[in-house]
Amino acid sequence: MDETSLLTEKDVRAIVRLLGETCTLDGTLNEKKHFLMTGLGRMIDTQAFGWVHAVEMVPGQLPVYTAFICGGFNEEVLPRFIQIQSHPDMARLSTTLSRALQGRTKPLTRTLQQLMPIEEFYTAEVAKEWRACGIYPRVLHFHPLADGTFSGIAIYRHCHKPILTPREAKIAHVILSSVPWLHEAQGAAGERTTQVPQLPVRERLVLELLLQGYSRKAIAATMGISINTVAGYAKNVYRFFGVASHGELSRLFRLS
Amino acid sequence: MLVAGGHGGMMLKDTDIYGLVELLGQASGLNSPLAAKKQFLLDGLCALIGAEAWSWSRTASPGGGHRAVERASGGDRALLARPAPSQAGKRALTFSQLSDGAASTILFLRRPSRPAFTDREKLLARMACEEIPWLHELPRELPAARVAPRLSPRLRETRDHLLAGLSYREISRRMGLSPNTVHGYVKELYRHYGQHSRATLITRLTGTNRTD
Numbered sequence: 389m390d391e392t393s394l395l396t397e398k399d400v401r402a403i404v405r406l407l408g409e410t411c412t413l414d415g416t417l418n419e420k421k422h423f424l425m426t427g428l429g430r431m432i433d434t435q436a437f438g439w440v441h442a443v444e445m446v447p448g449q450l451p452v453y454t455a456f457i458c459g460g461f462n463e464e465v466l467p468r469f470i471q472i473q474s475h476p477d478m479a480r481l482s483t484t485l486s487r488a489l490q491g492r493t494k495p496l497t498r499t500l501q502q503l504m505p506i507e508e509f510y511t512a513e514v515a516k517e518w519r520a521c522g523i524y525p526r527v528l529h530f531h532p533l534a535d536g537t538f539s540g541i542a543i544y545r546h547c548h549k550p551i552l553t554p555r556e557a558k559i560a561h562v563i564l565s566s567v568p569w570l571h572e573a574q575g576a577a578g579e580r581t582t583q584v585p586q587l588p589v590r591e592r593l594v595l596e597l598l599l600q601g602y603s604r605k606a607i608a609a610t611m612g613i614s615i616n617t618v619a620g621y622a623k624n625v626y627r628f629f630g631v632a633s634h635g636e637l638s639r640l641f642r643l644s
Numbered sequence: 645m646l647v648a649g650g651h652g653g654m655m656l657k658d659t660d661i662y663g664l665v666e667l668l669g670q671a672s673g674l675n676s677p678l679a680a681k682k683q684f685l686l687d688g689l690c691a692l693i694g695a696e697a698w699s700w701s702r703t704a705s706p707g708g709g710h711r712a713v714e715r716a717s718g719g720d721r722a723l724l725a726r727p728a729p730s731q732a733g734k735r736a737l738t739f740s741q742l743s744d745g746a747a748s749t750i751l752f753l754r755r756p757s758r759p760a761f762t763d764r765e766k767l768l769a770r771m772a773c774e775e776i777p778w779l780h781e782l783p784r785e786l787p788a789a790r791v792a793p794r795l796s797p798r799l800r801e802t803r804d805h806l807l808a809g810l811s812y813r814e815i816s817r818r819m820g821l822s823p824n825t826v827h828g829y830v831k832e833l834y835r836h837y838g839q840h841s842r843a844t845l846i847t848r849l850t851g852t853n854r855t856d
Contacts, residue, residue, distance in 0.1 A: 395661060397767070400661055401774075401775050403668075404665075404772060405776070411668070411681050411685075462804075566666040567669035
């Protein structure tokens with residue numbers, strides 16, 4: 389994939405234009421990520437993206453993601469999307485990826501169909517969840533960070549649309565592997581995020597939804613549990629990080 | 645495999661594409677004014693295409709006489725003092741375009757002793773000069789943050805309902821809130837986007853670059 393170019397002059401010009409526009413932004417890191425990822429989505433006809441700090445990628449185990457930055461999901465879909473990441477199927481479906489990332493120092497871009505037979509994906513339980521969100525993950529990009537963790541970007545396209553072509557995946561790879569700040573973690577630096585794997589899965593999910601600004605009521609509705617249970621999980625999360633308020637929690641992860 | 649250019653036979657290799665895109669990736673990460681990014685990009689382009697100097701100039705009116713070098717850089721500024729680019733022949737690349745009513749020209753120069761620019765070098769420079777309009781523009785203050793900071797989910801929802809043209813009453817019904825709460829949210833949205841009326845807010849939101 390790295391040796392041969394599938395790109396046309398028109399593609400390269402569009403990439404140059406998008407990055408040129410990105411230079412003129414003076415917002416925060418996360419705002420720039422939104423701008424660039426949305427622009428990339430326009431180029432390759434994808435409708436949503438998610439950036440995560442992938443703290444743990446162990447083959448056969450559920451990947452541990454934190455500090456989600458998402459775009460293109462509406463308010464109804466976003467919490468479901470975050471919840472999908474802890475679906476048991478995700479351990480199996482991300483095995484090939486986790487294995488490819490072991491000891492890797494260069495960025496890796498893989499389309500869904502490169503990671504698994506596409507039929508295996510469509511028939512997995514979790515594919516139903518994706519369909520309910522209206523999108524499938526189409527291409528994944530993982531960027532190794534200095535501390536052994538990864539910056540991970542997933543790009544999503546509507547379910548009824550075809551899989552990504554090699555050219556489209558290449559456009560994503562060229563941009564995602566060439567923009568260093570895309571992989572810097574405004575909201576995920578340091579020991580706070582490396583502690584996240586120690587949290588139980590349910591607490592992890594509540595943490596991510598809290599960081600996205602959802603109320604306990606909304607989280608309860610998403611997870612199909614009572615508000616009291618959510619409040620209990622939230623309490624555990626606060627205690628774990630030694631904070632007393634939502635504001636403090638957000639500041640820890642530097643999302644606000 | 646090579647990329648066919650738009651001018652018959654011009655080719656770009658993958659390494660050229662990565663070189664250019666990585667340069668832009670770095671420039672977009674600089675925490676400095678646009679003028680400094682311009683300098684960084686043009687210096688980087690020089691390195692990429694093997695040029696020794698660049699200059700950027702604007703004429704007051706298209707075809708007008710006055711020509712002022714706004715900025716010049718690169719390893720060998722003495723090159724810029726030599727005869728006009730037309731006489732430097734194949735060791736000069738110029739890209740001109742109209743910008744704010746003036747003609748802007750970016751010039752790349754190579755020492756006469758060196759070989760002429762190749763087609764792929766020309767294409768790389770052309771793509772950058774044609775697709776990045778602010779390389780030709782006068783430095784100015786950027787418009788206030790073009791992307792808004794992140795809003796809370798409820799505020800985003802309120803904003804989306806407003807954009808859909810719903811009234812306060814309808815929004816409050818849909819969100820299960822009192823009209824007073826919705827009113828408070830809308831006030832927050834006004835403050836967030838620096839607007840004072842529903843009409844200007846909607847214009848602002850539907851204008852450009854609404855990424856949040």
